[in-house]
Amino acid sequence: MVEPPKSQYRQIADLLRERIETGVYQPDDPVPSEPELASELGVSRVTVNKAISLLRTAGLVRVRRGSGTYVRSTPRITRDARYRYANPRAAELEGRALGLSPRAECTEVSKVEASTEVAVALGIDAGDPVVVRHRRLFADDEPTRLADAYLPWDIAEDAGLLEPDGAELLESDAGSGAVYAYLAERGHGPARFDEDVTVRVASDAEARALDLEDGQPVIHITHVARDADDRPVEVALHVMPAHLWRLHYDWSALYDDEYGAESDD
Amino acid sequence: MVEPPKSQYRQIADLLRERIETGVYQPDDPVPSEPELASELGVSRVTVNKAISLLRTAGLVRVRRGSGTYVRSTPRITRDARYRYANPRAAELEGRALGLSPRAECTEVSKVEASTEVAVALGIDAGDPVVVRHRRLFADDEPTRLADAYLPWDIAEDAGLLEPDGAELLESDAGSGAVYAYLAERGHGPARFDEDVTVRVASDAEARALDLEDGQPVIHITHVARDADDRPVEVALHVMPAHLWRLHYDWSALYDDEYGAESDD
Incomplete structure (x- = not known):
């Protein structure tokens, strides 16, 4: 089955998920800020924001108000x-x-x-x-x-x-x-x-x-x-x-x- | 347990959910547009949009591109x-x-x-x-x-x-x-x-x-x-x-x- 191309924010979400799963971002560590990620990955802040939203819904990261986005640490x-x-x-x-x-x-x-x-x-x-x-x-x-x-x-x-x-x-x-x-x-x-x-x-x-x-x-x-x-x-x-x-x-x-x-x- | 007040978009989501569950909006029928709902309910379009997003994630409505938002009809x-x-x-x-x-x-x-x-x-x-x-x-x-x-x-x-x-x-x-x-x-x-x-x-x-x-x-x-x-x-x-x-x-x-x-x- 030929896969149609993924939307850009899905690609970013998959990349961030991989970084979490391979330990580039460690449990309880902060994820780089949206402007930092947008700049590093060469995409808009809106795209990064949508990708992070998907990871929040999926339970991979959580937002602490006034502090930033962190990798959730509790395993399944x-x-x-x-x-x-x-x-x-x-x-x-x-x-x-x-x-x-x-x-x-x-x-x-x-x-x-x-x-x-x-x-x-x-x-x-x-x-x-x-x-x-x-x-x-x-x-x-x-x-x-x-x-x-x-x-x-x-x-x-x-x-x-x-x-x-x-x-x-x-x-x-x-x-x-x-x-x-x-x-x-x-x-x-x-x-x-x-x-x-x-x-x-x-x-x-x-x-x-x-x-x-x-x-x-x-x-x-x-x-x-x-x-x-x-x-x-x-x-x-x-x-x-x-x-x-x-x-x-x-x-x-x-x-x-x-x-x-x-x-x- | 005293409940803290619900966020406004949650209240709107609950109201729309109730309308779906009581048949005000029938299966396969369109939900009124965001501007219509914002005007009827006296809230911002952003709030209506967030409420509809929650209902989409919950599987109560679906968006048909270029056509509008519809009540999903298949029961559990x-x-x-x-x-x-x-x-x-x-x-x-x-x-x-x-x-x-x-x-x-x-x-x-x-x-x-x-x-x-x-x-x-x-x-x-x-x-x-x-x-x-x-x-x-x-x-x-x-x-x-x-x-x-x-x-x-x-x-x-x-x-x-x-x-x-x-x-x-x-x-x-x-x-x-x-x-x-x-x-x-x-x-x-x-x-x-x-x-x-x-x-x-x-x-x-x-x-x-x-x-x-x-x-x-x-x-x-x-x-x-x-x-x-x-x-x-x-x-x-x-x-x-x-x-x-x-x-x-x-x-x-x-x-x-x-x-x-x-x-x-």
């Missing part, structure tokens, strides 16, 4: 879905594999009325009471994820999550895995997980909380845990800077006869 | 990973559930040397021969996906994919499911699948092939099929406009003891 983190929910400490280990220090900030635990989205996922009515836990996760000092977990009120109560020990667990920096282990010991352990993954532009509030540029995409995961009776015991909404993550899923083809049977409709 | 399509590879016709059914007509364009089948990325995924050496099949998929007239499938040469040969019947299958518009069924009948059926999902900005060529705006994100899926001996029999690279898709994964927590055992390292 792999999130292995099956592994992370089978191991109470797995979420913490995701960043550690890359030498990053994880940190969780629990911003709120409270009783709220379920929104329509949460109610549909939990199989309850909108307005029914749920326990919500809002968290913000970091790798070193970089925010990597917003995680809002919702549990039906009666499940939380039945599992003792509203009593001192459970409440302490929720208010701690423990991940979903620890909460699932707690639920499992009390007869409400997850037997099945569902995830829906979409990509969208970060909202204003998300962009601030996750240190993103205008227009940067986020990955939005709706994670549902169901118990052995197929009842949802938790819904977690994860909002993650798209440039920071690699999602991994794996499954056996051998359990899929139930699906194959539908093929001749 | 759900891709159920386990289902789609368990059923030869599942990929076709993804769009049909929404009343869309699927179409596949097989742009090339050929023998090439494996790139490093493909070689690593297939467990072969870079430069080793592979069979590649490039396809472009549509729902109605909207391009929804680029799919490049790679098979190791000896597996393709052993399964008869290089003989007339197999070659015809590859050159047809049949999906991966049909290829897997063919491989399975000949002793090379997939027993296990792995997927890695990342999000990145579309390249120039991808943006053209997928009818995307500058800077729009794509979902990049590296899908690996392994046979019963854990040997990769196919690697497929999928590039999908992020705004068009919802990825669905589900799994049982009960097969995960193998993972849990690693938790005390």
Whole structure:
């Protein structure tokens, strides 16, 4: 296939990307200013500005107001879905594999009325009471994820999550895995997980909380845990800077006869 | 949490988004011009332009050169990973559930040397021969996906994919499911699948092939099929406009003891 010529700003963006990937511009280092780049590369400042915009959206550089443009330093983190929910400490280990220090900030635990989205996922009515836990996760000092977990009120109560020990667990920096282990010991352990993954532009509030540029995409995961009776015991909404993550899923083809049977409709 | 005020262009973007979602602006209809919107909403043209840019990146509108800005009409399509590879016709059914007509364009089948990325995924050496099949998929007239499938040469040969019947299958518009069924009948059926999902900005060529705006994100899926001996029999690279898709994964927590055992390292 013959490629048509690339637009000039794309060529400049590719050249700057290569300089970042080969270490000419090091992580956390400033990128030369737009006038410097325009002069060095013999193109207009408008072209350099468009190229830098593309790199900002792609999560390769960030602008610090009044200071300049810097190379982002956090590498892509792999999130292995099956592994992370089978191991109470797995979420913490995701960043550690890359030498990053994880940190969780629990911003709120409270009783709220379920929104329509949460109610549909939990199989309850909108307005029914749920326990919500809002968290913000970091790798070193970089925010990597917003995680809002919702549990039906009666499940939380039945599992003792509203009593001192459970409440302490929720208010701690423990991940979903620890909460699932707690639920499992009390007869409400997850037997099945569902995830829906979409990509969208970060909202204003998300962009601030996750240190993103205008227009940067986020990955939005709706994670549902169901118990052995197929009842949802938790819904977690994860909002993650798209440039920071690699999602991994794996499954056996051998359990899929139930699906194959539908093929001749 | 008290929300700081939104920037003006975000407010305009949200208002236009609401008009699209509530049908004030209908699918395939033009959005009023920037001067018209600036006048109606009492803001500058620059603000309207920034708001429209955000909606373009988000995949809500598209610009047709010399004609104006139009509401995109294709709804989000759900891709159920386990289902789609368990059923030869599942990929076709993804769009049909929404009343869309699927179409596949097989742009090339050929023998090439494996790139490093493909070689690593297939467990072969870079430069080793592979069979590649490039396809472009549509729902109605909207391009929804680029799919490049790679098979190791000896597996393709052993399964008869290089003989007339197999070659015809590859050159047809049949999906991966049909290829897997063919491989399975000949002793090379997939027993296990792995997927890695990342999000990145579309390249120039991808943006053209997928009818995307500058800077729009794509979902990049590296899908690996392994046979019963854990040997990769196919690697497929999928590039999908992020705004068009919802990825669905589900799994049982009960097969995960193998993972849990690693938790005390």
